[in-house]
Amino acid sequence: xxxxxxxxxxxxxxxxxxxxxxxxxxxxxxxxxxxxxxxxxxxxxxxxxxxxxxxxxxxxxxxxxxxxxxxxxxxxxxxxxxxxxxxxxxxxxxxxxxxxxxxxxxxxxxxxxxxxxxxxxxxxxxxxxxxxxxxxxxxxxxxxxxxxxxxxxxxxxxxxxxxxxxxxxxxxxxxxxxxxxxxxxxxxxxxxxxxxxxxxxxxxxxxxxxxxxxxxxxxxxxxxxxxxxxxxxxxxxxxxxxxxxxxxxxxxxxxxxxxxxxxxxxxxxxxxxxxxxxxxxxxxxxxxxxxxxxxxxxxxxxxxxxxxxxxxxxxxxxxxxxxxxxxxxxxxxxxxxxxxxxxxxxxxxxxxxxxxxxxxxxxxxxxxxxxxxxxxxxxxxxxxxxxxxxxxxxxxxxxxxxxxxxxxxxxxxxxxxxxxxxxxxxxxxxxxxxxxxxxxxxxxxxxxxxxxxxx
Numbered sequence: 513x514x515x516x517x518x519x520x521x522x523x524x525x526x527x528x529x530x531x532x533x534x535x536x537x538x539x540x541x542x543x544x545x546x547x548x549x550x551x552x553x554x555x556x557x558x559x560x561x562x563x564x565x566x567x568x569x570x571x572x573x574x575x576x577x578x579x580x581x582x583x584x585x586x587x588x589x590x591x592x593x594x595x596x597x598x599x600x601x602x603x604x605x606x607x608x609x610x611x612x613x614x615x616x617x618x619x620x621x622x623x624x625x626x627x628x629x630x631x632x633x634x635x636x637x638x639x640x641x642x643x644x645x646x647x648x649x650x651x652x653x654x655x656x657x658x659x660x661x662x663x664x665x666x667x668x669x670x671x672x673x674x675x676x677x678x679x680x681x682x683x684x685x686x687x688x689x690x691x692x693x694x695x696x697x698x699x700x701x702x703x704x705x706x707x708x709x710x711x712x713x714x715x716x717x718x719x720x721x722x723x724x725x726x727x728x729x730x731x732x733x734x735x736x737x738x739x740x741x742x743x744x745x746x747x748x749x750x751x752x753x754x755x756x757x758x759x760x761x762x763x764x765x766x767x768x769x770x771x772x773x774x775x776x777x778x779x780x781x782x783x784x785x786x787x788x789x790x791x792x793x794x795x796x797x798x799x800x801x802x803x804x805x806x807x808x809x810x811x812x813x814x815x816x817x818x819x820x821x822x823x824x825x826x827x828x829x830x831x832x833x834x835x836x837x838x839x840x841x842x843x844x845x846x847x848x849x850x851x852x853x854x855x856x857x858x859x860x861x862x863x864x865x866x867x868x869x870x871x872x873x874x875x876x877x878x879x880x881x882x883x884x885x886x887x888x889x890x891x892x893x894x895x896x897x898x899x900x901x902x903x904x905x906x907x908x909x910x911x912x913x914x915x916x917x918x919x920x921x922x923x924x925x926x927x928x929x930x931x932x933x934x935x936x937x938x939x940x941x942x943x944x945x946x947x948x949x950x951x952x953x954x955x956x957x958x959x960x961x962x963x964x965x966x967x
Contacts, residue, residue: 576771578694578844579836583775585690586832588824594621594682595827598665599672599819606641606666606707606714614665615642618704621685622646625692626929627702634707634717641666641706643714646688649928651845651878652697659842660701660732660800661687661834662715662789664708667817674819675809677708680735683831687838695878695928696842698730705789708736715789723796731761731841732800733834734790739827740809747826749779750833753786753802755794761801765837776833781806803834849877851902851924854884856937864941867911874924874932876902882924884908889918889939899927912941 597617598604604611615631622629627646634643644665650657663680667673681704688702707713722729741747754762759782766780790800805826811817851874858870874882883898888910900906912918920937 575840575844579772579839580775582690582694582839583772583832583836586686586828586835588828590686590689591682591828591831592819592824594685595674595678595819595822595824598678598681599674603669603671604665604667604673605669606639606710611641611666611706615644615704615706618644618665618681618685622688622702625688626925626931627688627692628929632714632718632721634714636707636713636717637710639707639710639713641714643706643718644704646702648688648692648696648700648702650698650700650842651695651928652843655698656728657698658701658727658729659698659838660703660729661735661838662703662705662732663735664705664714664789666706666709666714668709668813670815671813671817672815674817675737675739675805675822676812676817677736679737679739679822679827680803682827683735683738683834686831687835690835691839694839695845696839697845698842700838700842708789712787712789712791716792719792719796719798722798729793729798731758732790732793732798733761733838734788734800734802735831735834736788736802736804737809737812738803738805738830739822739824740805740811741807741823741826743807746805746807747823747829748777749781749806750830751781751783751804751806753783753788753804755785758790758794758799758801761799761841764841765801765833768837768840769833772833772836776829776836778829778833780833803830805830850930851876851880851882851926851932853933853935854922854924856920856922856935858937860938861940861942862912864912864915867909869907869909870920870937871905871907872922872924873903873905876924876926878926880926880928882926885923885925887921888912889920890914890916896925912939915941917941 598614601610601614604614619629619631622644627648629646632643632645634641661684663684664677665681667676684702684704691700703718705714705718708715752762752765762782766782769776769778769780786802788802790802793800809817811821854872854874856870856872859868862868872884872886874884876882879902881899882902883896883900884894884906885896886894886908890912894908897906897908918939918941920939921934923932923934925931
C-alpha cells in the first residue's frame with residue numbers, strides 16, 4: 513500500500529511540474545513574456561520615464577487621438593520616397609563626394625521643412641565630415657529638455673546601404689516632416705550622423721560637444737537597420753538594445769506598442785547593450801536606445817543591401833512605433849497653428865520720392881511672436897522684420913521713387929517658422945502736376961522753345 517502511495521505521490525509531482533512548465537512556457541519567444549503578459553506587467557508595474565519628463569501611462573491615453581493622427585501620417589509612400597532618394601547616391605563612404613552630396617540632400621530637406629538646420633562639422637580619428645541636424649523647438653519656454661531621433665547616412669564601400677542605414681535616416685526625415693506641424697513641450701532634434709561605419713565617429717563628437725556644453729539630452733532614439741524581415745513572425749517583432757540606465761526608454765517604447773498595437777502590430781523584445789550611434793551618448797552619461805530589426809540582415813555590408821531586399825511594410829510599421837514614442841516623450845503641447853495673413857494699411861496713393869508709412873498686423877492663434885516678410889512691388893524687400901508681439905501694429909516706412917502701380921505683398925511667420933498666407937495692398941503713385949507738365953513739353957519741343965522766348 514505504501515508503495516502505491518509513493519507511486520501516486522510521484523505521479524502527482526510530475527503532473528504539477530508539467531503544469532508549471534505549461535504555464536510559464538511562452539511558445540513565441542521562449543523566456544520573453546508574450547504581448548498580453550507584457551501588457552499586464554506594464555499596467556501593474558510600469559513606472560514611466562525619468563522623473564523630469566513626468567510622462568505616465570495616463571498621459572499617453574489622454575493623447576491617443578493626437579498620436580493616432582501622427583501615426584497614420586507615417587506611410588509607405590512618404591518613407592519610400594526618402595529611402596529611394598538616399599540610396600540613389602550609391603555607396604556613401606564617410607569623406608567621399610557621395611557622402612557629401614547625401615548630406616546636402618538631407619540638409620536641404622530639413623530646410624524645406626522650415627526647421628532650424630545646421631551642418632555639424634567634426635574631425636576625429638583621422639576622418640572629417642559632417643553630421644546634419646534639424647531642431648524643432650519646444651513650446652514650453654521653461655524646459656531645456658532635448659529628445660533626439662537619429663540614424664547614420666554613411667555606408668561602407670561597395671554597399672548602397674539601403675537597410676544600413678538609409679532605413680533609419682528615412683525614418684528620421686519622415687518623422688521631421690510629420691512632427692514639424694505640431695507643438696511639443698520639449699525640443700526635438702533630428703540628426704543624421706556620418707562616420708558610423710568607422711566606429712561612430714560623428715556621434716562621438718556630437719555627444720562629446722553636447723556634454724561639454726551642458727545640454728540636457730533626456731533620450732536618444734537611434735534607428736539603425738529596421739527594414740529586413742522575411743517571415744511574418746520576423747515582420748511582427750522588433751529589438752531594442754539598451755544599457756541599464758536606458759531601460760526606462762525601452763519600457764516606454766514597449767508601453768507605446770501595447771497602447772497602439774492595432775495601428776502598429778509590432779511586439780517589442782528588449783535586449784542588452786549593442787554598439788551603434790547611441791554608444792557614446794551612453795559614455796557621456798546620456799540615456800539612449802538602439803532600434804533594430806528582429807532578424808539580422810543577411811545582406812549586411814554587401815552590394816545586395818538594396819531596397820528590393822527590404823520589407824517596406826515592416827520598416828514603415830517600425831517607423832510608426834518610433835514616431836509615436838518620440839512624440840509622447842517630447843510631450844504634445846499646443847498644436848502650433850500658422851499666423852493669420854497680416855492686415856496692411858497705409859496710403860493707397862501718393863507722390864514719387866515721398867516717404868510713406870505702412871502698418872502690418874498679424875494675429876498668431878498661439879500668441880507667438882511673429883516676423884514679417886514684405887515685398888514692396890518695386891524690387892525692394894523686407895526680409896523677416898521681427899519678431900514682434902502677435903496682434904501689434906508694426907509700422908515700416910517706404911519711398912517709391914518712380915510713378916506706377918505697385919502691389920505690396922506681406923506674410924508672417926511665427927517663432928517655429930510656420931508661415932501665414934500672403935496679403936496684398938495696391939498702391940498708385942501717379943505723376944505729379946509738375947512732372948506731367950515736363951512730360952508734355954518733352955513731347956513737343958517746339959512749344960518748349962516758344963515758351964522759352966516768352967519767358
